[in-house]
Amino acid sequence: MTGPKVVLVGPMGVGKTTVGELLSERLGVSFRDTDADIVAAQGREISDIFVDEGEAYFRALEKAAVAAALTEHDGILALGGGAVLDESTRALLAEHPVVCLSMDVEEAVQRTGLNQARPLLAVNPRKQWRELMESRRPLYAEVARAVVPTDGRTPDEVAQAVLDALELKEA
Ligand SMILES: Nc1ncnc2c1ncn2[C@@H]1O[C@H](COP(=O)(O)OP(=O)(O)OP(=O)(O)O)[C@@H](O)[C@H]1O
Ligand SMILES: O=C(O)C1=C[C@@H](O)[C@@H](O)[C@H](O)C1
Numbered sequence: 001m002t003g004p005k006v007v008l009v010g011p012m013g014v015g016k017t018t019v020g021e022l023l024s025e026r027l028g029v030s031f032r033d034t035d036a037d038i039v040a041a042q043g044r045e046i047s048d049i050f051v052d053e054g055e056a057y058f059r060a061l062e063k064a065a066v067a068a069a070l071t072e073h074d075g076i077l078a079l080g081g082g083a084v085l086d087e088s089t090r091a092l093l094a095e096h097p098v099v100c101l102s103m104d105v106e107e108a109v110q111r112t113g114l115n116q117a118r119p120l121l122a123v124n125p126r127k128q129w130r131e132l133m134e135s136r137r138p139l140y141a142e143v144a145r146a147v148v149p150t151d152g153r154t155p156d157e158v159a160q161a162v163l164d165a166l167e168l169k170e171a
């Protein structure tokens, strides 16, 4: 089966881009990110899409962007933090080497802070994080072949743990 060599899922700021880029260097393949695909196609930031059109509109764009990237891309693919909310997306992911990066709530608050660019964390981030993590943990677990904790690990260590979990060798 063709498709991405690694699909990274996990919450905002967990390190999908940082680790995804390291993996792309190590495996000699390209990196793609569905949030970036949506921003490029729409010509505006995700926070603006949320404000202008609402979350449901963004989720529809995201569902299409993930389906396209899973078909077109054969490198490392990072998905938006909420992509797993969609049931049909979860069904598509069952066919792919998905790894979930995880972190605890305090690490999440430190890495992302109060952040206008992340619309789901714009107010009361600690409470938002707790709720997001609790509601999404089972969805990440459903799609992921492995969950790799990132707390107290450098991005290089996380990248190595992803390679180990999928039994992938460097190029
Ligand atoms: N293992 C790590 N330990 C500490 N900090 C990290 C680690 N991995 C990433 N970071 C830092 O956390 C922040 C978020 O990382 P990154 O942008 O890669 O996350 P992301 O999952 O791609 O987030 P986004 O939701 O914006 O796509 C960055 O400042 C990055 O340098
Ligand atoms: O966790 C989420 O629901 C989101 C995560 C980001 O990657 C973006 O896709 C957007 O900010 C929503």
Ligand SMILES: [Mg+2]
Residues within 6 Å of the ligand: 016, 017, 018, 033, 078
């Ligand atoms: Mg990212």
